[in-house]
Amino acid sequence: MTPFLTIQQTSASYPVFVGRGILAKTGELVSPRGKVFVITSPELRERFGEPVVASFGGRASLVLMEEGEANKTIDTANAVVTRLIELDGRRDSMAVVVGGGMIGDTAGFAAAIFLRGIDLVHVPTTLLAQVDSSIGGKVAVNHPKGKNLVGAFHPPAAVVADTDLLATLPRAELLSGLFEALKGGVIRDPALFELFEDRRDEMLARDADVIDALVRKKIAVKAEIVSSDERENDLRRLLNYGHTIAHGIEAALGYAGLTHGEAVAWGMIGANAIAVRRGILSQGDAARIERAILQLGPQQIPRLDRQQVLAATAHDKKNTGDSRVMVFPSRIGDCSIVSDVTEKEISYGIDAVLERQGL
Amino acid sequence: MTPFLTIQQTSASYPVFVGRGILAKTGELVSPRGKVFVITSPELRERFGEPVVASFGGRASLVLMEEGEANKTIDTANAVVTRLIELDGRRDSMAVVVGGGMIGDTAGFAAAIFLRGIDLVHVPTTLLAQVDSSIGGKVAVNHPKGKNLVGAFHPPAAVVADTDLLATLPRAELLSGLFEALKGGVIRDPALFELFEDRRDEMLARDADVIDALVRKKIAVKAEIVSSDERENDLRRLLNYGHTIAHGIEAALGYAGLTHGEAVAWGMIGANAIAVRRGILSQGDAARIERAILQLGPQQIPRLDRQQVLAATAHDKKNTGDSRVMVFPSRIGDCSIVSDVTEKEISYGIDAVLERQGL
Numbered sequence: 001m002t003p004f005l006t007i008q009q010t011s012a013s014y015p016v017f018v019g020r021g022i023l024a025k026t027g028e029l030v031s032p033r034g035k036v037f038v039i040t041s042p043e044l045r046e047r048f049g050e051p052v053v054a055s056f057g058g059r060a061s062l063v064l065m066e067e068g069e070a071n072k073t074i075d076t077a078n079a080v081v082t083r084l085i086e087l088d089g090r091r092d093s094m095a096v097v098v099g100g101g102m103i104g105d106t107a108g109f110a111a112a113i114f115l116r117g118i119d120l121v122h123v124p125t126t127l128l129a130q131v132d133s134s135i136g137g138k139v140a141v142n143h144p145k146g147k148n149l150v151g152a153f154h155p156p157a158a159v160v161a162d163t164d165l166l167a168t169l170p171r172a173e174l175l176s177g178l179f180e181a182l183k184g185g186v187i188r189d190p191a192l193f194e195l196f197e198d199r200r201d202e203m204l205a206r207d208a209d210v211i212d213a214l215v216r217k218k219i220a221v222k223a224e225i226v227s228s229d230e231r232e233n234d235l236r237r238l239l240n241y242g243h244t245i246a247h248g249i250e251a252a253l254g255y256a257g258l259t260h261g262e263a264v265a266w267g268m269i270g271a272n273a274i275a276v277r278r279g280i281l282s283q284g285d286a287a288r289i290e291r292a293i294l295q296l297g298p299q300q301i302p303r304l305d306r307q308q309v310l311a312a313t314a315h316d317k318k319n320t321g322d323s324r325v326m327v328f329p330s331r332i333g334d335c336s337i338v339s340d341v342t343e344k345e346i347s348y349g350i351d352a353v354l355e356r357q358g359l
Numbered sequence: 360m361t362p363f364l365t366i367q368q369t370s371a372s373y374p375v376f377v378g379r380g381i382l383a384k385t386g387e388l389v390s391p392r393g394k395v396f397v398i399t400s401p402e403l404r405e406r407f408g409e410p411v412v413a414s415f416g417g418r419a420s421l422v423l424m425e426e427g428e429a430n431k432t433i434d435t436a437n438a439v440v441t442r443l444i445e446l447d448g449r450r451d452s453m454a455v456v457v458g459g460g461m462i463g464d465t466a467g468f469a470a471a472i473f474l475r476g477i478d479l480v481h482v483p484t485t486l487l488a489q490v491d492s493s494i495g496g497k498v499a500v501n502h503p504k505g506k507n508l509v510g511a512f513h514p515p516a517a518v519v520a521d522t523d524l525l526a527t528l529p530r531a532e533l534l535s536g537l538f539e540a541l542k543g544g545v546i547r548d549p550a551l552f553e554l555f556e557d558r559r560d561e562m563l564a565r566d567a568d569v570i571d572a573l574v575r576k577k578i579a580v581k582a583e584i585v586s587s588d589e590r591e592n593d594l595r596r597l598l599n600y601g602h603t604i605a606h607g608i609e610a611a612l613g614y615a616g617l618t619h620g621e622a623v624a625w626g627m628i629g630a631n632a633i634a635v636r637r638g639i640l641s642q643g644d645a646a647r648i649e650r651a652i653l654q655l656g657p658q659q660i661p662r663l664d665r666q667q668v669l670a671a672t673a674h675d676k677k678n679t680g681d682s683r684v685m686v687f688p689s690r691i692g693d694c695s696i697v698s699d700v701t702e703k704e705i706s707y708g709i710d711a712v713l714e715r716q717g718l
Contacts (some may be wrong), residue, residue, distance in 0.1 A: 011370060020368075074437055078502075078509070083506045113472070116499065116510045139476065147446045150437070151475040152511060 001029060009137060012155035016223065018137065018216055020208070023123060023162040026032045026096065027055030030121050030158045036060035037084060042066040048098050048125050048165070049302035060096070061087055065107060069255055072102050072142045074150055080110035084118075087334050094119040095155070098233060099132035100126035100173070101260075105148070107165035108139035113152035119157045119185060126169060127177025128130045128261060131184070131218035136226035136236075147247070147255065149355065161219070163212050176261030177292040178203065178296055179345040181214050183264055184221040186289055187238050190259075190333035192217040194313040202297075237337050241327040244313050245349055249301060251312030257302040265298040273352030274345050275328035280338075285331050290356075300357050311352050360388060363575060366582045368496060371514035375444075375494065375582065377575055379567070382407060382482060382521035385455065386414030389480050389517045389533050393451035395419035398466040399458050400426040407484050408456050409522070419455070420446055424466060428614055431461050431501045433509055439469035453478040453516070459485035459532070460492035462620075464507070467498035471513035479517045485528060486536025487620060489520040490543070490577035493535060495585035495595075506606070506614065520578070535620030537655055539563065542623055543580040545648055546597050549692035551576040555651040596696050600661075600686040602629035603672050603700075604708055608660060610671035616661040624657040625712045632711030633704050634687035639697075642676050644690050649715075659716050668709050669702065 001022070003015030017029050027036075036059050040049035053060045063083045065076055084093070095111035095118055097104050104122050111171065122134035123161040140151025153323040166174065178196075185193030195203065195214055202210045228235050246267030249258065257265075269290055275281035313324070360375030360381070370439030376388050386395075397419050399408035406425065409665045412419045418532030422442045424435055443452070454470035454477055456463050463481050470479040481493035499510025525533065554562065554573055587594050606616065617625075628649055636639035672683070680686075683700040 079435055081502065081509055082504070085502060085508060108641060110611065113509045113511060115508060116497065116512055140474065143440065143444060145441070149474060150472045152472060152476055169401055 001025070003060070005220065005223055007135065007155075008227050012137070014156055014158050016159040016161065016219055016335050018161045018163065018212070018219065019163045020212075021162065021210040022160055022312070023165065024051040026052045026121070026160050027057060027060070029160055030094070030096075032056070032094040033060070033119065034090050034094070035088070036094050037087065037089060038096045038098060039065060039080060039103070039110075040064045040097075041065060042101060043067055043255075044099055044103075044125060048123070052096060052098050052123055062355070063087070063088055065103065067099070067102060067161070069102060069142070072106050074143075076304055077110040077113070077132035077141055078108050080107055081114045081189045082243050084110070084114050089114065089118065090116060091115050096121040096123060098123040098125060099129070100124065101129045104129055104133050105139050105151075106141055107158075108154060109141050109151055112139050112152035117154055120154060122156045122159045124159070124161055125165050125168055126173050127159055127215070128173065128180055129175055130163070130166075130215055132180045132222065134161070135219060135222045147250070161215065163208070163215055167206055172259055175296060175298070176207070176259035178214075179261035179265040179293070179298065181218040181269060182292060183242055184218040186268065186329050186343060187241050187327075187335045188221045188224070188333060188334055189217055192221065193292070193332050196296070197200055197288075200295060226352050231293070234276060234337070237325065238327055238335050242271055244324070245270035245309070245345065245353060247306065248309035248313040249353070252305055252308035253302065258299060261299045263294045266301060266356075269293060269356060270353040271326060274326070274327065274341070277345070277348065278328070280328050280330050280336075285329065287333065291328070294356075301353070304354065304357075306350055306354065308346070310347055313346055314343075317335055330343050361385070364579065364582055366494065366514075366540070367586050368514050370512070371496070375518040375520065375578060377520045377522065377571070377578065379571075380521065380525045381415055381519055383410040385411045385480070385482055385519050386416060386419070389453070389455070391415070391418070391453040391679070393449050393453070394446060394447070395453045395455060396422050396446065397455045397457060398422045398424060398439060398462070398469075399456075400424060400462060402426055403458055403462075403484060407482070408559055411455060411457050411482060417674050421659040422446070424462065426458070426461060431465050433500050433502075435465050436472070436500055437477060439466055440473045441504060443469070443473050448477065450474050450477060453480060455480040455482060455485060457482040458488070459483065460488045462509075463488055463492050464498050465500055467513060467515075467689050468500050471498050471511035472574055479513060481515045481518045483518070483520055484524050485532050486525050486574070487532065487539055489525075489574055490536055491539045492583065493518045493520070494578060494581045501584035503513070506609070520566070520574065522574055525570055531618055533565070533617035534655060534657070536554075537573075538624040538652070538657065540577040541651060541655070542601055542627060543577045545627065545688050545691055546600050546694045547580045547583070547692060548576055551580065552651065552691050553599065555655070556647075559654060574622050589628065591605040593696070596684065597686055600688065600694055603629055603683070603685050603705065604629035604712060605667070607668035607709070608663065611664055611667035612661065617658060621657045624652045624655070625660060625715075627717055628652060628715060629708035629712040630685060633685070633700070633708045636704070636707065637650055637687070639687050639689050639695075641690070642686065647691065648688070652710065653715075660712070663711065663713065663716075665706070665709055669706055672705055673702075697708075
């Protein structure tokens with residue numbers, strides 16, 4: 001099978017396979033040098049883990065870890081490392097990580113630190129993981145003081161994205177991925193954005209052609225960005241569009257009650273308000289983006305302390321020194337990075353989000 | 360000050376400064392982009408930590424961690440990360456790690472995983488750390504199942520090796536570094552080896568010229584090897600000369616009772632016995648190496664279960680698949696990697712070490 005594309009990063013290059021029914025062919029798509037460890041959760045074991053193990057024809061062992069954001073910790077990663085050691089994992093072993101972003105990030109981090117890094121294959125099972133977290137080489141776990149504060153750059157050896165899996169994805173998780181894809185359209189691909197305007201009903205009905213087009217387009221956007229810039233010094237920061245206020249909202253909610261995609265959706269609305277006020281973005285484009293977001297039906301934010309949101313944005317790990325960095329669209333398909341954003345502006349953006357609640 | 364040399368690795372290049380009294384000039388030798396965190400132990404705080412902090416003229420904060428092999432754990436690294444977060448560390452922060460190998464490895468690993476890696480400067484305070492662990496970009500912590508099983512490649516931004524510090528180093532730690540330096544001579548530098556034959560008394564009396572020559576020559580050997588080959592696929596494995604049996608001895612002793620350098624010293628004697636039996640190394644060269652080692656006076660091995668040593672070598676993380684990989688000298692200054700070593704041969708090498716005990 002030919003990869004959909006090959007990502008060229010500074011430290012590695014790797015194929016991304018996209019297709020229907022390819023989960024059960026994972027073993028044919030990658031080339032392990034030694035033992036294979038298929039890492040997934042008890043919940044995903046039967047449907048996704050076992051078929052991946054079988055695809056390696058007896059060469060692979062299953063390693064189980066607990067799911068859930070509360071388990072996205074250094075302790076869980078260390079427990080995975082312990083299993084790899086118990087199963088006599090070596091430097092030439094391969095970790096095949098099957099699951100959503102939490103599993104990919106946590107088991108991916110385990111693969112990054114075990115023996116200073118073994119081969120890693122991502123088999124993302126959610127839309128968000130397929131179009132976002134499995135691409136680019138970032139892995140991380142949370143720290144009690146914040147999300148993703150402990151991690152590594154560890155580009156995978158391959159990504160295997162089976163879009164058949166999205167047919168049974170819970171609706172909330174589908175939506176979470178859709179918002180992330182919509183973000184990609186605003187950043188860099190007007191045609192991807194227009195799918196949300198022109199084919200929304202088919203998209204929500206999970207029409208195979210529309211979903212496949214969306215996944216490919218969003219992966220292409222992210223691939224282009226991470227290929228040029230592995231470590232987020234410049235271009236990669238564009239991916240943080242919507243994330244400043246999103247992270248603030250998530251932190252203020254204790255990372256509960258909203259999906260990450262929904263938080264980003266509200267964060268884009270907040271960022272757009274600041275961009276319009278600065279004269280960077282037209283009111284017309286801002287309205288188009290907002291309409292596309294709201295028509296997908298993001299959940300309202302359960303409760304929110306504006307000051308808490310604001311305080312949490314100050315700890316954003318994108319900040320260096322005292323400057324606040326944000327990404328603003330100038331039109332649909334084009335964004336830029338602004339590094340002199342004031343606390344007052346962020347406060348204005350948060351207010352814009354709060355105003356949309358209860359509509 | 361001009362660096363002694365600049366190491367060019369695949370993912371980074373960095374200067375190594377070697378000199379007398381340069382610890383207190385660390386702040387002038389490196390270029391932090393943001394905040395500076397000087398990480399050391401309570402024991403080293405006053406003599407080494409405070410002068411380094413002062414060298415940054417008020418810009419640096421002190422972070423303390425516990426010393427000792429028992430504390431070389433992921434939990435200690437995580438505790439350092441927690442302090443960095445509490446002190447509002449950012450992506451542009453710099454970790455300046457002051458201490459021996461345990462501190463460099465553990466705090467270096469913390470710097471590697473905090474925010475997916477911040478700038479790291481090594482200020483090694485022992486001979487072993489100056490000539491070995493601070494050079495090459497490897498950082499790691501131990502796992503209950505083995506040494507250095509969890510880690511990262513995280514090349515430093517600079518290394519500052521102040522040879523004045525070696526004047527007060529405990530004799531056991533001096534010896535540990537000397538054995539590692541002797542290993543470097545056998546691997547790659549006959550002139551370095553000859554220092555041990557011709558200037559041993561001055562070396563043990565810590566004559567400044569001899570110590571400085573030794574430090575520079577050993578750093579040059581390691582720099583050359585890690586420059587060509589960052590991730591130990593080939594040339595870097597030469598550095599493992601003596602380490603197969605050394606790790607077996609250390610594991611069998613529960614990592615107590617011998618310094619790492621002494622274990623390597625005995626491991627070299629064991630490896631040489633196998634090399635002589637294979638016809639790779641002459642008996643004459645083996646005798647020269649053994650004499651140089653024994654005249655430094657390595658501690659005898661307290662107690663040793665041959666089977667335990669042998670079992671521990673099977674878990675060596677250098678092994679891939681079932682092959683046993685060892686490094687053998689062919690003459691002083693030249694070594695090669697052999698990947699078909701049998702368990703029987705390793706057993707023979709262990710016996711050779713045991714025979715030398717009680718002499």
